[in-house]
Amino acid sequence: MDSAPGLVKVFAAATVLRRGATMLLDQLYPPTCLACQRPVSQAHTLCPECFAQLRPISAPYCPVLGIPFAVDLGKGALSAEAIADPPPFDRARAALVYNDAARRIVSRLKYGDHPELARFCARLMASAGRDLWDGNPVLVPVPLHFTRRIERRYNQSEELARALGKLLHLDCDPHLARRQRRTRQQVGLSGDQRRRNVSGAFSAHPDLLARLRGRRVVVVDDVLTTGSTVNALTNALRRAGVHQIDVMTFARVVIGLDLPI
Numbered sequence: 001m002d003s004a005p006g007l008v009k010v011f012a013a014a015t016v017l018r019r020g021a022t023m024l025l026d027q028l029y030p031p032t033c034l035a036c037q038r039p040v041s042q043a044h045t046l047c048p049e050c051f052a053q054l055r056p057i058s059a060p061y062c063p064v065l066g067i068p069f070a071v072d073l074g075k076g077a078l079s080a081e082a083i084a085d086p087p088p089f090d091r092a093r094a095a096l097v098y099n100d101a102a103r104r105i106v107s108r109l110k111y112g113d114h115p116e117l118a119r120f121c122a123r124l125m126a127s128a129g130r131d132l133w134d135g136n137p138v139l140v141p142v143p144l145h146f147t148r149r150i151e152r153r154y155n156q157s158e159e160l161a162r163a164l165g166k167l168l169h170l171d172c173d174p175h176l177a178r179r180q181r182r183t184r185q186q187v188g189l190s191g192d193q194r195r196r197n198v199s200g201a202f203s204a205h206p207d208l209l210a211r212l213r214g215r216r217v218v219v220v221d222d223v224l225t226t227g228s229t230v231n232a233l234t235n236a237l238r239r240a241g242v243h244q245i246d247v248m249t250f251a252r253v254v255i256g257l258d259l260p261i
Contacts, residue, residue: 034120035104044120053101057094066093088234089245094252095124098223102251106222110156121250122163129248137216139165139172142233145182161220176205177233194228202233204240216244224252
């Protein structure tokens with residue numbers, strides 16, 4: 001006896017139940033904007049006002065640091081920052097300029113106990129970093145010290161990396177590196193203080209190369225400010241023998257550049 005019609009009815013009924021449950025939850029707990037928490041019509045989205053404030057980073061940008069250019073400087077043109085102080089990683093990309101709208105999202109993800117925001121962030125990051133995904137790289141989140149992870153309950157960078165991995169079907173390995181000492185919060189520190197704060201803070205897994213099996217690494221973090229943290233992690237991975245390392249963040253600080261919203 002053919003059971004296909006029966007299965008179709010079961011799946012249809014399950015779909016109706018899921019939709020009904022979603023509608024009931026929306027009535028009890030109306031969806032709100034991910035940034036400002038105003039009511040919105042659909043969950044896991046931004047209100048029109050906050051969405052209009054986002055400043056996506058798209059070409060033209062520095063091929064090394066991912067800093068957006070106000071005008072197209074030609075193929076292969078590097079930013080002044082990349083020329084003056086070349087980073088230890090190969091390429092960095094970010095989905096958004098770090099402004100007030102991006103800051104609100106990052107703050108809720110990082111400190112507001114909302115790990116589910118990583119799914120929204122990852123969708124933007126997947127598109128912005130499309131030139132980093134070839135060759136099946138391994139996603140490595142910037143690790144937290146275990147004491148800080150206990151305090152926050154989760155590592156926002158790991159949540160971003162796992163969400164990216166699911167979207168892109170890439171491996172995420174949060175154990176390839178660890179933060180071997182607890183560092184101060186970077187907020188409020190100068191560039192030099194940031195570098196000294198994270199210097200020597202990271203170490204690589206002793207079986208790093210065996211776990212990678214020759215694949216590239218993409219370091220994942222929430223915000224790139226001066227680059228001190230990802231630089232320190234990149235240096236630890238380089239010392240362990242990793243040759244190709246890129247960086248992907250949700251947002252990055254861009255100084256002295258007035259881009260249209």
